[in-house]
Amino acid sequence: MTHKAEFDVIVVGGSYAGMAAALQLARARRRVLVLDAGQRRNRFAATSHGFLTQDGASPAAIAERAREQLLAYPTVQWRTTTAHDARQQDSRFLVTTEDQATVSGSLLVLAPGVIDEMPTLPGIAERWGKSVFHCPYCHGYELNQGRIGVLATGAHSLHQAQMLPDWGSVTLFTNGTFAPDDAQRADLQARGVVIETAAVTRIIDTATVLLSDGRQLPQDGLFTACRTRPASPLGEQLGCAMEAGPLGPFIQVDALKATSVPGVFACGDAARGAGNVALSVGDGTQAGVSAHRTLLFS
Known part of the structure; x- marks a missing residue:
């Protein structure tokens, strides 16, 4: 059944970058929806390294603890689903999920991660x-x-x-x-x-x-060195400029993680030539702060 729900920001991708972005927005008491299919890039690894306070921890444990902390904020909703389509309508963004539900948000943060082509x-x-x-x-x-x-x-x-x-x-x-x-x-x-x-x-x-x-x-x-590609086509669907990296295309962003499409931000591995957990968390934090400032001042 199709329905529409209103959010300040829809975050596509609930791994490290997406949750970091959502956390900044949640702490600003904004209505946030996270859409996540549950396919973290590092799901095959037993341990994660190089992330302060979490060196040697299980990637799954890091992600689950982060999700618990994020969902403690009452303005955050989480749906385990895939975002299949995104488009602009008037001043909002409409995202359609795999079950044909449609949700709307003032802004989008794209954090879908990448697929490794081994x-x-x-x-x-x-x-x-x-x-x-x-x-x-x-x-x-x-x-x-x-x-x-x-x-x-x-x-x-x-x-x-x-x-x-x-x-x-x-x-x-x-x-x-x-x-x-x-x-x-x-x-x-x-x-x-x-x-x-x-x-x-x-x-x-x-x-x-x-x-x-x-x-x-x-x-x-x-x-x-695997070839990589964004795990979601939403960036290209929306007309975001892409950049050709040495390992594959990624979504082009500026220093504030804004894409070429106003109102759309991108972070994590899908928006950089190479990355890891620590870089993804930093990128997501910047994207969340930038999205909040856009809600305030644009």
Whole structure:
């Protein structure tokens, strides 16, 4: 059944960025609706790192505690659903959910997160977030300066291979996707990176790399640079400008997290080239404050 409900701000996405935005608005006693499908990007990881006071905590526990605290504010509503469509009508935004309900708000905050497009190599998906990662700041320290593989997905993998020697002994598996030039090869070798050009056929055990010539190279962890895309099409539907990042498109925002569409803000991984929990919380806080100031002064 279709119905309309009035809110000051609708937040699309209830992970770390979305909840941080909603919290600022709730504390300003604004009517906030959070629409969330329950698919946090880091749901595959057992622990989260680099977020002050929560280093080593379960991502699920951080999110659940944040949700409990947010819903203690009486002006906040939460619906576990997917936002399928968003449009402007007069001075408001209408958002339609998967059950065909329509809600309206004066402003929108888009915090849908992103989808990681992992390499299709056998063994990657089931190890994602456990022994195969994308962010060294999130997971590098726990590898205890051990053996670290970088599975190249393109030229942008050079950056990972250059960084990761701070966390362990690195082997770059070019896998036919990237050929370092002479200067890049010299730089990698100066950093102690081993370059392996044989094709990778599968990942087994913890993170052992099987090569096409039959060799097996055990690793303590494997990093790969996934392509990403926003987990919701709402930004593009509304006409928000997009930016082409090295790993994929994201919603373009200014320093206040405002998009190119007046009244629409965006935060978290969907609105930056790369991110983590701490950055998402900071982005969401800024988006919430900016949305509140827009309600006050626009």
